[in-house]
Amino acid sequence: MKNDGFFGEYGGCYAPETLIAPLEALKDAYDKLKHDHLFQKALQKLLGHYVGRPTPLYHAAQLSRYCGGAKIFLKREDLTHTGAHKINNTLGQGLIAKHMGKTRLIAETGAGQHGVATATVASLMGMSCVVYMGAKDMARQRPNVKRMQILGAQVLPVYNGSQTLKDATSEAMRDWVLNVKDSHYVLGSALGPHPYPTMVRDFQTIIGQETKSQIQALCGRLPDTLVACVGGGSNAIGLFYPFLTEQSIQMIGVEAGGFGDQLGQHAARFKSGKPGVLQGTRTYLLQDDDGNIAGTSSISAGLDYPGVGPEHAYLHDSKRIQYTSVTDQEALKSALTLARLEGIIPALESAHALAFAIEYVPTLTKDQVVVIGLSGRGDKDLEAFIQALEGSL
Numbered sequence: 120m121k122n123d124g125f126f127g128e129y130g131g132c133y134a135p136e137t138l139i140a141p142l143e144a145l146k147d148a149y150d151k152l153k154h155d156h157l158f159q160k161a162l163q164k165l166l167g168h169y170v171g172r173p174t175p176l177y178h179a180a181q182l183s184r185y186c187g188g189a190k191i192f193l194k195r196e197d198l199t200h201t202g203a204h205k206i207n208n209t210l211g212q213g214l215i216a217k218h219m220g221k222t223r224l225i226a227e228t229g230a231g232q233h234g235v236a237t238a239t240v241a242s243l244m245g246m247s248c249v250v251y252m253g254a255k256d257m258a259r260q261r262p263n264v265k266r267m268q269i270l271g272a273q274v275l276p277v278y279n280g281s282q283t284l285k286d287a288t289s290e291a292m293r294d295w296v297l298n299v300k301d302s303h304y305v306l307g308s309a310l311g312p313h314p315y316p317t318m319v320r321d322f323q324t325i326i327g328q329e330t331k332s333q334i335q336a337l338c339g340r341l342p343d344t345l346v347a348c349v350g351g352g353s354n355a356i357g358l359f360y361p362f363l364t365e366q367s368i369q370m371i372g373v374e375a376g377g378f379g380d381q382l383g384q385h386a387a388r389f390k391s392g393k394p395g396v397l398q399g400t401r402t403y404l405l406q407d408d409d410g411n412i413a414g415t416s417s418i419s420a421g422l423d424y425p426g427v428g429p430e431h432a433y434l435h436d437s438k439r440i441q442y443t444s445v446t447d448q449e450a451l452k453s454a455l456t457l458a459r460l461e462g463i464i465p466a467l468e469s470a471h472a473l474a475f476a477i478e479y480v481p482t483l484t485k486d487q488v489v490v491i492g493l494s495g496r497g498d499k500d501l502e503a504f505i506q507a508l509e510g511s512l
């Protein structure tokens with residue numbers, strides 16, 4: 120196990136002693152089930168009939184015309200059941216937990232989408248569910264808190280630290296240590312100790328696999344550029360992964376630029392982060408000169424985390440993927456642009472990818488093809504949109 124789960128010098132399994140055995144059990148179960156025909160069949164069936172996959176790859180003709188460059192396609196994870204890509208992963212982990220005989224799911228959540236997806240899967244599979252959520256996130260994502268409660272989950276506020284995702288993750292891990300016998304910890308992004316980054320990536324890879332065959336059917340060729348937002352990085356790695364070996368395809372991950380360049384004002388790990396270890400994995404982290412984890416800020420709770428998935432750290436250093444960031448204001452503006460041009464209200468996380476694409480696409484030629492990962496829908500962000508509209512109209 121010690122040498123497993125590394126992406127170059129990143130990743131690994133930096134977990135407390137008490138979690139090593141459960142992580143190994145999880146890894147063994149996953150390694151076995153991943154090749155199990157019945158497991159894959161059960162997962163595919165749920166993805167089709169319950170989640171609504173395949174999600175459309177939509178040619179955004181108005182947005183393409185507005186940008187005046189390449190043809191833009193949106194991979195519509197916003198149309199999945201529960202409204203974001205998170206459900207692809209929670210269903211997979213839910214099935215594993217069931218096979219392992221667990222009866223209780225633990226999750227952390229930032230924007231609430233992963234909490235809602237886990238609460239949904241717990242209902243579906245007849246398990247109980249606790250979701251840890253920073254008190255600050257609970258206030259700004261109230262509709263999702265209510266959704267989780269309606270689904271029967273217990274939402275526990277976390278008042279430690281910055282009262283956001285990082286603190287909720289620590290609490291979820293603490294709960295798992297105490298209740299490992301009957302509980303599975305459903306980690307929501309391509310983060311944490313091995314086997315999570317690999318397992319979560321595998322469950323999200325369906326996004327890229329579908330995109331690959333859909334773009335072939337629609338355009339008769341592969342795309343030139345892929346763009347996705349990067350919180351922990353699960354939707355991005357899910358879209359990018361099946362294309363990584365195609366060297367001609369350019370990939371751009373977009374982080375949260377927040378409201379300024381100072382430490383504490385953003386969550387752009389590749390802009391001002393340094394390698395270190397946090398919550399089980401070695402990756403790029405936002406930290407001060409003494410190595411203390413820095414505060415972060417983003418209008419989108421789902422991107423508001425000081426670390427990035429370790430596979431992204433590796434792909435960053437090897438220069439296979441380029442990373443950039445856009446500000447809160449740019450994301451908000453792009454979300455409204457998409458709403459007005461295409462009748463689609465995106466999640467503010469996804470709007471970060473859109474904002475970059477809207478700036479970038481005009482530099483491309485008309486015959487080029489760009490795919491943007493639309494990771495989720497904007498219903499949960501209504502409050503932020505209302506405030507933005509009241510400010511600008």
Ligand SMILES: *Cc1c(COP(=O)(O)O)cnc(C)c1O
Pocket residue numbers: 203204205230232233307308309348349350351352353354355421422466468469494495496
């Ligand atoms: C959680 C979330 C994200 C960020 O998570 P990744 O693991 O980086 O994908 C992005 N978009 C939406 C809609 C989310 O809910």
